[in-house]
Amino acid sequence: MQSAATYPAHWEADVVLADGATAHIRPIRPEDADRLVDFYARVSDESKYFRFFAPYPRLSERDVAHFTRMDHVRRVALIVLVGDQMIGVGRYDRVTDGIAEVSFLVEDSHQGRGVGSVLLEHLAQAARERGVHRFVADILPVNRKMISVFSEAGYTVDDHFEDGIVHVEFEIVPTDHSLHVTEAREHRAEARSIQRLLRPQSVAIVGASRSAGKAGQALVRNIVGNGFTGPVYPVNPEAVAVAGVPAYPSLTDIPAEVDLAVVAVPAVSVGEVVLQCAAHGVKGLVVVAAGFAESGNEDGRRRQAELVRVARANGMRVVGPNCLGIINTDPAYSLNASLAPIVPPPGRIGLFAQSGALGTAILSDGAARGLGLSTFVSAGNRADVSGNDLLQYWRDDAATEVVLLYLESLGNPRKFSRLARDVAEVKPVVAVKSGRTTQGVPTGHTVRPIEVPEAALDAMFRQSGVIRVDTIPEMFDVAQILAYQPLPAGNRVGIVGNSSALCLLANDAVLAAGLDVGCEPVDLGVAASADAYRHALGDLASRPEIDALLVMFTAAVDASRGEDVARVLAHSSETSGKPMVTTFLGSRGVPEEMRKLDEHGVPQRGSVPSYPSVEEAARALAHVTGYGTWRRRRHGQVPAVGGVDAAAARALVDSLLAASAEDTVELAPTDVADLLQHYGVELTPMTPAPTLDDALAAMKRFGTEVVLKATASHLRHRPDLADVWRNIDTADEMRDAWETMSRTLADPADAGFVVQPMAAGGVPVAIWGREDPMFGPVISFGISGVATELLSDRAYRIPPLTDVAAAEMVREVKAAPLLFGYRGGIMADVKAVEDLLHRVSRMADDLPELAAIELNPVLVGEEGVAVVNAAARLSRLAPRPDWYARRLA
Known part of the structure; x- marks a missing residue:
């Protein structure tokens, strides 16, 4: 436990409020005395009465000293700041061991923004660290807002009315319901914060230039030329107009509200611009300027950190710096606040790219294929807005049906896994994660490298339902099917073409991609007519043993037949109800002849994608088939496991760390046995x-x-x-x-x-658990032995494990047949192995300090398991990135 003199800096956090604006939360300090007095003067008499149950017009010097001087253990107070102003305070005072009285006061003009809810989450997190497990509060019956803060937090609240006061008590131990409430609030708030960026009513370009070739000139032309529906305000101290649009000397000279500021001034001037934006009430920033952390020097990193700090403290999210910009093709906005010279047409795909340099190439590739976008965000250095934020927005965005992500780093993989799975349940997510061989982080991204094996990262994507591909072209290959074709009901493919050689290649490609060939490929011959394709496709589409169609057309002599065949393919795609991919004249994308357009000329569902080779077509179809299988299957539930005493395990870990002066503690065999026993695992x-x-x-x-x-x-x-x-x-x-x-x-x-x-004989298996500083806990499983280590034959999952995930882990390792009677061996008790996986998963999830645990070997007999050996290591780790309280990275 920290001493009273230690300021808990890790309690400081940037948060997103209910309306999408940001604020800063931190412990109160003695130097906040004047800030507290000013805050209290702005609070209404009614709110003061609700807080103190009596008229309390002003705070005395003694009050101010009492309310600002905390020991951060028995007495804790957190304040919420916007800019330099305090807008809310929450505090608790311990009344007995494990119980504290909690109270809140929020400035009236900021009530309804979720300030009280955020304060409660962070106070509860701080209290749990200090050994408090229960909050109590006395509330006036007419103070309905405060009553709702407690009742809607997801905790089980006990309340009763006595002597004109509502007395409230509740346990602050996180529950499934309270976590669900927190995640739902986080989702709504972060989605709104992105909505404020992508749906502005007005845009200012700070650094607008009259010189051709300058970023500030291109931004003005792109925003105006794309038909942005709101007012555009170029900012240039030396220009009357830029690109024909009246300019202003500074942002503060603009005589109207500005929702979005696009910043293209030199990096050294960005800090001053951010302060101007804060003073003018700007809601969001897009910083295309370079010269920040990507430069690799300390000045750049400091400048980037200060940019984010000041912006968030004043209610603004930041895209960038060093980014390409943002695009929203919705006709209600028609926003191209980017440096991209080529913008794809409107469509149903949301695209996120971390690389500003690659952003133009990515957009050009999509446009060349005829793929339409709903929205695009280039995050550049990803100093603030990340892929996680866009997942929150796209989850409920009606304009987006497919999500594409180009990721160079993962700032919070554990949160990404949760959000991606939530999105993938309703719309597909396709991701390219660069650095497969190095797991490195680009200069400028202020995150640590992921230390878990690449196989664990792959497992996280699969577990979340994300389609991971290796290249940007492959990402668009998959997107072409997802955007325009239905999901296949199975993995059986019907093949039809006008070349025997192509039919043979297609057959091999389908099987190599992990799909099945539903029937003998239909070779129509080089002279096949459009009618021949119509009859063949109608026949294949009607067969129940066919789930998808791979169609090839090559013009050996007469290319004029292509238009007739294209019309047949488009009609068959629209009527068959089964997905179709083609290699149509070797083209890539969605050929014009096979596009189904809406009234605005935008390709719609029913358009038919084409690929230059049957291998690319089969590979893309296999990815989509795998996602369809993931969508249809049961993902299972996290089972309750008996014999678990998490509180005793927590006490043991705390005592072992307290008894050591080292940051890392290797557990003695007896301590390992005690820890396992608290989770119902007996060590031989x-x-x-x-x-x-x-x-x-x-x-x-x-x-x-x-x-x-x-x-x-x-x-x-x-x-x-x-x-x-x-x-x-x-x-x-x-x-x-x-x-x-x-x-x-x-x-x-x-x-x-x-x-x-x-121990009795059996099949030797091993279970490992480790805590990654970025990834959180990871569980792996394999058959025990040198071969597993040499061949990396392990299965990985992220806790908590569902029953389905545990069963899959046991069966997906290559040596799994040894557990199922291979060559006359025993039929091992696989259910007992799955139970053991759940117990280790629960342990790893409960105890962030459990840096590593290894059960090796575990002998699996026909009935039960014997844990023959185990080792564990504890570490004084920083809190996990996904606390039980909302916070921005």
């Missing part, structure tokens, strides 16, 4: 044997066959060393084992010898 008994006499005594005490093993981490699972001696039944056998292992391994004191009873 073991007794330390530092001497031969100790080993002999242990064997006698167990009274059965025993093993002698080395537990030192540098000796375990070495293929060149025999670290375990089994089936020891007599004193002579123990002496022989002891002497031999002492000679071949190490000095007994260094080897960490222990004696254990012999």
Whole structure:
């Protein structure tokens, strides 16, 4: 526990309020005295009465000192700031062990913005850190707003009326319901914060230039030329007009409200512009200027951090810096606040790209294919607005049916996994994550690299329903099907074409992509007419054993037949109800002949995508088929596991860390056994044997066959060393084992010898858990042994595990047949393995300090499992990025 003198800086956070604006929350400090007095003067008499149950027009010096001087343990107060003004305060005072009285006061003009709810979340988080588990409060019955703050927080609230006061009590331990409430509020607030950026009523371009080739000139021309529906305000201190639009010397000279400011001034001047935006009430910033953290120097990193700090403190989100800009093709806005010279037509795809440099190429590729966009955001250095924010917005955006993400880094993978899964349940998400081989982070992105194996990242994407592809062209290949074709009902493909060679290639490509060929490919011959295609496609589409169609057309002699065939393909696609992909004359994208257009000339569902090769078509179709399978299947529930005492485990971890001066603590075997027991896992008994006499005594005490093993981490699972001696039944056998292992391994004191009873035989498996600073907890499973390590034959999942996820983990490793009677082996108790996975998953989820745990080997018999060996390590980690209180990264 921190001392009273320690200021808990980790409680500081930027937050998004209910209306999408940002604010800053932090513990109150003595130097906030004047700020508190000014705040209190702006609060209405009614609100003061609700807080103190009596007229309380002003605070005395003694009051101010009492309310600003906290010990941050028994007395805690958090304030919410917008700019330099305090708009709300929440506090708790401990009344007995584990119980604290909580109260709030929010400035009247800011009530209804969710300030009280945010304060409650952060106060509860702070209280739990300080050992408080229950809040109490006395509220006047007429103070309905405060009553609703408690009742709508998701906790189970006990209240009763006594002596004219409503007395409220509730446990602040997070529950599924309270977490759901917090996540729902976070979703609405962050979606609104992005809506403020993408749907502005007015735009200012700060740094608008009269010189051709300058970013400020291009921005004005793109915004005006694209037909933005609101007023445009170029800002240039030396110009009367820019690109024919009247200009203003500074942003503060604009005589009207400005919703969005696009900033193209040199990096050293951006800080001053942000302050002007704050003074003018601007709601959001797009900073295309470079010269920030991407420069790799300390000045750039400091400048970027200050940009975000000042913007968020004054209610603004930031896209960039060093970005291409944003686009919204909705005719109600027609916003092209970007440097992109080519903008795709309106459509149903939302596109997020972290790279400003690649943004133009990405947009050009999409436009060349005829893929229409609903919205586009280039985040550049991703200093503030990230892919997670766009997922929140696109989740409920009616204009967006498909989400595409080009990601160079993941700032909060755990949150990304949760949000992406929520979106993927209703609309597809396709992601390119660069750095597959390096897991590096681009200069300018202020996040740490992910340390988990690449296979774990792949597993996270699959678990979340995200379609991960390797390249940008492949992302658009998949998007073409998702945007215009229905999801396939299965993985059986019907093939039709006018080339026997192409039909054979298509057959191989479909099988290589992991799909099935539903029937013999239909080769129509090189002279096939449009009618031949019509009859073949009608027949294949009517067959129940066909789920999707792969159609090829190549013009060997007469290319004029292409238009007739294209019309047939378009009609068949519209009427069959089954997805169709083509290799039509080797074209890429959606050929004009096969586009189904709306009244605005925008391709709609029913348009038919084409690929230059059958391999690309089959690969894209396989990705979409996999997503369709994910959408249809049951994802399962997180099961309740009996015999878990999470509170005792928490106490054990706290005591072990408190007893050590080191940041990392390797647990002794007895402590590992105690920790596992708190989660209902029995570790096969073991007794330390530092001497031969100790080993002999242990064997006698167990009274059965025993093993002698080395537990030192540098000796375990070495293929060149025999670290375990089994089936020891007599004193002579123990002496022989002891002497031999002492000679071949190490000095007994260094080897960490222990004696254990012999466990029943079974298939050896292993379960690992680790805590990644960015990723959070990760669980992996594999068959125990050197082959698993050499071949990386592990399955990975992110806790908490559903019953379906645990079952999949056991079955997806390549060596899984060993658990299912391979070559006459036993039918192992797989349900017992799944139960063990759930227990380790729960442990890893509950205890962020559990840096690593390994159960290896676990012997799986026909009935039950025996955990023969286990090791664990604790670490003093920073809080996980997804606390139980909303906060921006």
